Amino acid sequence: MEKSMHGGDLYRTSQIYGFKENEILDFSSNINALGLSEQLKELLHARIDGLVNYPDPECNELREELSQYLGVPKSNIITGNGASEMIYLLLDVLKPNKILIPAPCFSEYSRAALIAACDVEYHELKEENGFRLNMNEFIKHMNDFTGADDAVLLCNPNNPTSAMISKSELLDLVESAQEKEIKIIIDEAFIELTVGGNKNSMVEYLNQFNNLYIFRALTKILAVPGLRLGYALCSRDVINEMWKKKIPWSVNSLSCSIGKVLNNDVQYFAATEAWLSEEKEWLFRELSGIGKLKVFKPDTNFILLKLLGKESTSDILKHRLIAEGILIRDASNFIYLNEKFIRVAVKDRESNEKLIRALTMAL
């Protein structure tokens, strides 16, 4: 049995630490703290009876909504069982020999690369730079390490560092890569949970660059990670190859139906933006005020923290906070991090206040 070490694994952690799933404030998974919108809940309840039919294997209605939402033709969009299915499928189709990944990063990338039998090299993000990417150095590394048909994979904003790369820097990267026929894969799973949202996305450059691949999740922004839904955007040729290799019906009927929320639920998206711009800054300030913590400036809805106390470790702190009904992400298993690092999600004010109080006591 594969032992998962992701955030949000409430079942396993509840078994290990002995709490009930509904008794804990979960700061370990990074989803929209507003929870499910009323419109989405209504839609889901209304679709239960329809589960008696198979899902549309091509997710046509969903892809039409996504097309409208992003201004990308439907034929450049493929949907799947979470962003996870997309990255596994994309690497399986592209089959790069080598892949360069800035790290610390989401651990599924290296697992997918391993399964696709491609060599992984990490580009170390330095703590002294706040774990932010220096694009010039990265492009140099890319040119040294990769060649034609190899790939670069980066998460923007990055998990677990919460750091975003600007569009102009990404444009430099994509242009340099294009000359050398290197593929640039960007995981934008958290892009809608940044201030500016889709304006920070590279989606608008898809028709300009054939070497640009983007994948995304819908379940983080809509707060339904239990539902599973991701999608990828790239050239039609590669999308077609992905359809050929994809297992059929991997997107369930409920997920197939939620696209319209993207284009209709204006109120929810406005409330999300208001919450995020307010709470991200509030939590950053309050965490910085505790002392005994190095707080890395967040660009999205989670914050990376380093424990400065000599005796402090992520594991001990996690234990202590669980006793207070709070679950954080022990970030020690991310590449280049260690037992001094934790990650917390930005939640609603009341929950964030509880976190601050509990951390102040526990540190």
Place this chain on the structure above:
Amino acid sequence: MEKSMHGGDLYRTSQIYGFKENEILDFSSNINALGLSEQLKELLHARIDGLVNYPDPECNELREELSQYLGVPKSNIITGNGASEMIYLLLDVLKPNKILIPAPCFSEYSRAALIAACDVEYHELKEENGFRLNMNEFIKHMNDFTGADDAVLLCNPNNPTSAMISKSELLDLVESAQEKEIKIIIDEAFIELTVGGNKNSMVEYLNQFNNLYIFRALTKILAVPGLRLGYALCSRDVINEMWKKKIPWSVNSLSCSIGKVLNNDVQYFAATEAWLSEEKEWLFRELSGIGKLKVFKPDTNFILLKLLGKESTSDILKHRLIAEGILIRDASNFIYLNEKFIRVAVKDRESNEKLIRALTMAL
């Protein structure tokens, strides 16, 4: 874009033929005609709010329910996104050089074999035998074609023929295969929709034969194909290899939660058995009475039919029936079948009567 040619593809067929999805009686997909049980509906509605959490990637609760349901240890069970994910994953792990498949058969097998880069040979099921397998001939074919580490894949009862193989014959097969280190993979997606249900399953022999692999769907018996849920049963070693290669969280939270229906909803299973034993025979008799049709005796909840009229074709008949609000499965694209074959699901009496009337008129 991969063009799906499965039954149950209401979206595509409604686009092609110009009907609304809810205006048609769907005889093209083979699910429990009783529809969602009240207990299952209640459970699903109650779990919508919980979609705010990630699914348990190991589906522990579900696997415990399945363990109880089948009397198989939890560690011999892996769950996934439909039986589809299971067959793709299993072939990817087993990597047989060659695979022998009785046909006509479900088309995803050859697609999965193609993706796993293994050679497929079909064992032709003969119309003159009612498309039923002659086990002696099949074992001979297996011994001629396959060697150590190769595989045999069969669907029991078989789609689209609706023919079941007895356990004693399957035991002969598994024993012969074991001597030669050949793997026997059995798709039992429809086993619960036979008279006798789980008593017809090979599950009880799993601990005796290391070369036996079984996969199943939960969504046919529970009438929720829109939800996606399948599982595989085999030796712990192979299950562990499958977990290592599986994408995480491929089973959504709602699917993770439905296991308890299997062990609790006694009434639904009793009603299913009563419906099936009654309606399967009724529909078989009535179809046989129409004339102009050769009706193959069904062992599960669908019936294969051959059009005997000189001018009749599956395509024309499908068109005609759609005008009457009825969707059948044009079975012409199954290997060894042709434009004379259709497949219909067994539904409730009222729907079945409509089918009989419409067929009588259309033929």
